[in-house]
Amino acid sequence: MQKATGVIARSKGAPVELVTILVPDPGPGEAVVRVLTCGVCHTDLHYREGGIGDDYPYLLGHEAAGVVESVGEGVTDVAPGDFVVLNWRAVCGECRACKRGRPWYCFNTHNATQKMTLEDGTELSPALGIGAFADRTLVHAGQCTKVDPDARAAAVGLLGCGVMAGIGAAINTGNVSRGDTVAVIGCGGVGTAAIVGARLAGAAKIIAVDLDDRKLAQAVELGATHTVNSRERDAVEAIRELTDSFGADVVIDAVGRPETWTQAFYARDLAGTVVLVGVPTPDMELSVPLLDVFGRGGSLKSSWYGDCLPSRDFPMLVDLYQQGRLPLDAFVSEEIGIDDVEAAFEKMHHGDVLRSVVVLDEAGA
Structure with a gap:
């Protein structure tokens, strides 16, 4: 002792x-x-x-x-x-x-x-x-x-x-690969690490989404190719504009709120992947039309420790x-x-x- x-x-x-x-x-x-x-x-x-x-x-x-x-x-x-x-x-x-x-x-x-x-x-x-x-x-x-x-x-x-949670959310859970388009919602420590992970994996376009221009500037320094201040414009619309109207191959929600998860869901391409790595609180609930879940296909994943x-x-x-x-x-x-x-x-x-x-x-x- x-x-x-x-x-x-x-x-x-x-x-x-x-x-x-x-x-x-x-x-x-x-x-x-x-x-x-x-x-x-x-x-x-x-x-x-x-x-x-x-x-x-x-x-x-x-x-x-x-x-x-x-x-x-x-x-x-x-x-x-x-x-x-x-x-x-x-x-x-x-x-x-x-x-x-x-x-x-x-x-x-x-x-x-x-x-x-x-x-x-x-x-x-x-x-x-x-x-x-x-x-x-x-x-x-x-x-x-x-x-x-x-x-x-x-x-x-x-x-x-x-940092492991963010990098792993991109590489292990999201399976980001060369040439993919990736959007990351929330650019705190975990979200910024997801950007670094997407860059390591060879993503062609990495879109950082946040409410804070300071965080967006830091995201660019660490690998983001585009930024969206979602206080100033609709994040889903902006991500679609940046991906030829298709949506991103992988969208990572590093915030963990119903609003940001819904943004991630609708900002991904058909058959794309949503990764939830931000941690929700016990009181949070989600409502999405089941037909949209079926019709958009792809994967809806949670990332535990990346x-x-x-x-x-x-x-x-x-x-x-x-x-x-x-x-x-x-x-x-x-x-x-x-x-x-x-x-x-x-x-x-x-x-x-x-x-x-x-x-x-x-x-x-």
């Missing part, structure tokens, strides 16, 4: 707190990771606001890179000293998805069995089974993916959630980053301290950043 400093959400909507937490020694299949960096993601804000559950207190943070410090019995894939990106899809290898050769859909992903606690013994719920706004965290060893140790932690740690397989995708994307072919540094809007998380939530709410990244160890900067 060792002490660490971590950021918790104690109750719904309350400002986060910096507290001392207790991290158990790793048990069978577990690892303790010294966290170098951790991105501030919308999901952490959703936890704080009660949008994911009410298992307070939550230990926030999950987009992290770090160094394995110790491992428990039976762990062979990682060892102390390994540089890792943490993931929330530690596949089980035994569920029906894994046995059918589709581990990216694993329905029984692993987390650490033991609980981290406050000093008074109160058990903490780690965000996405990780809890990385802390000096150290306890995870299942399968949540540790080894990558190139020379890579910048502040950048590659973002593959742990938002349908990624961390052991396959993280090392490959880090290699692309190291080769200068994947601009992960552009997603790091600022580096902050662990006591700046609440301020980072406010900046994120106002659209001022793609990602604030908490630096817990100077080796990660």
Whole structure:
């Protein structure tokens, strides 16, 4: 058992707190990771606001890179000293998805069995089974993916959630291929990553849609060929104009609202693909004429974590980053301290950043 400093959400909507937490020694299949960096993601804000559950207190943070410090019995894939990106899809290898050769859909992903606690013994719920706004965290060893140790932690740690979700939404879920037309609705961190993914896949035309000209300008810097400010004009009409009236081959909704999903549905070509990667809230409902669903054909997909397989995708994307072919540094809007998380939530709410990244160890900067 060792002490660490971590950021918790104690109750719904309350400002986060910096507290001392207790991290158990790793048990069978577990690892303790010294966290170098951790991105501030919308999901952490959703936890704080009660949008994911009410298992307070939550230990926030999950987009992290770090160094394995110790491992428990039976762990062979990682060892102390390994540089890792943490993931929330530690596949089980035994569920029906894994046995059918589709581990990216694993329905029984692993987390650490033991609980981290406050000093008074109160058990903490780690965000996405990780809890990385802390000096150290306890995870299942399968949540540790080894990558190139020379890579910048502040950048590659973002593959742990938002950037992977966006890139994967384009490449894995949307199956974007050479010459495709792609539209991305919502150009925050995930949407911008989807644009980067579409560019990596060789899309011929990439249309960025957002309400904020600042985000649209950033989308162009990272690969968008056209932009649409949907505050000023109808997004569906604009996408159709830019695609010879047909609509895009793949439309990615990175917002996750009924309005944006409906835009995506009607902005795609016949037999095209809609990918929902933005996360809706439980109260949202959708109404679309069933005849339109039938008549337009194609695929309507949800993208879970970019349908990624961390052991396959993280090392490959880090290699692309190291080769200068994947601009992960552009997603790091600022580096902050662990006591700046609440301020980072406010900046994120106002659209001022793609990602604030908490630096817990100077080796990660």
